[in-house]
Amino acid sequence: MKASNAQSALVPAGKNALSLGIMGSLGNIEAYISAVNRLPMLTQEEEVSLARRWRNENDLAAAQQLVLSHLRLVVSIARGYLGYGLPHADLIQEGNIGLMKAVKRFDPDQGVRLVSYAMHWIKAEIHEYILKNWRLVKIATTKAQRKLFFNLRSHKEGLDAMSPAQVEDLANSLNVKREEVVEMETRMAGHDIALESQSDDEDDKFAPIAYLSSDANEPTRALEAQQYDRLQSEGLEAALSKLDDRSRRIVEARWLANDDGSGATLHELADEFGVSAERIRQIESAALKKMKGTLAAFA
Known part of the structure; x- marks a missing residue:
């Protein structure tokens, strides 16, 4: 399975992969899942130590242990996408690639567990795989649709759309609804569209990835947002509390009175x-300098 090949790339030289309990001839996906679920989980301290060894010393053994201890997470997430008609093993192998990307980029000093960080990368890799195979999966799923798929092309004359009379004849001959004939013809007439641009042409900047992708839920950005919210609430109040009444009044009137930044003027x-x-x-400048020192503790 491709997942096993991907994992084996993290096995240190000289270490027998079979000793890990999941490599080798497992035979089927059930055996793989059973082996993965027996792998020990890491404590937070172990996870941080391994992640620092990988980041600071490029220790492949540490990276491998991080990956192996989270393979059960990939299996769990992949199970949620079985309704798309793709093999569970294929979904797992793509999720494992996402897991390894997460381990490669994971920063243990951000204060978030790898399991939370890796979920984004695992799902992103599985989503990309499903999108690439979406048309093949959806074009013929029922028995009637499969019959239409294999018979429609031989009944069509040229590339033009079928006339109402042709649609009716085909529906009668295959014993399906005419609406199903029209739907299948529309599906087959469609073309796959690349999710990402295949060139640097300026016109390709509007490829689907440009408006489908979102970094809003990326773990690092989520942490930045939480830090900003804390700075805006706790930090700002703490900084203002360090000022005398006059200085606080000036800062609030100048910078906090309106959301658009149109505060009171110096002359007012x-x-x-x-x-x-x-x-x-002068008072404003001194107050802002003092606030900056207080806010540094919340950055």
Whole structure:
């Protein structure tokens, strides 16, 4: 199975792959799944240690152990895509590729477990595989559709669409509904579209991948979003609490009064406090500098 080949690339030189308990002649997918589920799981401390060895020392044995301990996750995720009509083994092998990509990019110092990070990469690889095979999977699924698929081309005259009379005749001869004939003809007339552009042409920037892909759920971006939210709430309040009343009033009036950033002017605040606009600018500058130091703890 391709999954086993992919995994074997992480086996260190000189180590017998059969000793891992999942390589070799397993015979069928059930034996593979059974072997995978017997592999020990890692504690968080073990996971962090292995990930640092892989990142800092390029230790293939550590990377291999990270992959093997998460193979059961791939099996579980792949099981959820069995309804697409693709073999479970093929879904698992593609998910294993995603898992290895996740291990390669995993940063143990981000504070997130590998299982959470790897789910994104595993699903992305399986999604890509399903999309590439979507047309082959969906073009003929029922018995009537398979009959139409193999008979429609021989009944068509040229590349033009069938006339209503031709559709009716074919439906009667194959004992199917005319709507099914029309649907199958439409499916067969369609062409596969590359998900990604095959050239650097400016016109190809609108390939499907450009509007189908989304980084919103990518683990690193999710962590960045959480960090930004914390900075906006806890960090900002803590920074403002370090200021005296006048400084806080100036900062809030200048920068936090409106969402569009159109706060009070220096002259407006100068009239409010009975000082010069230059003095307001100095107070504002000192307050922002002080806040920056407080916010550094939340970055």
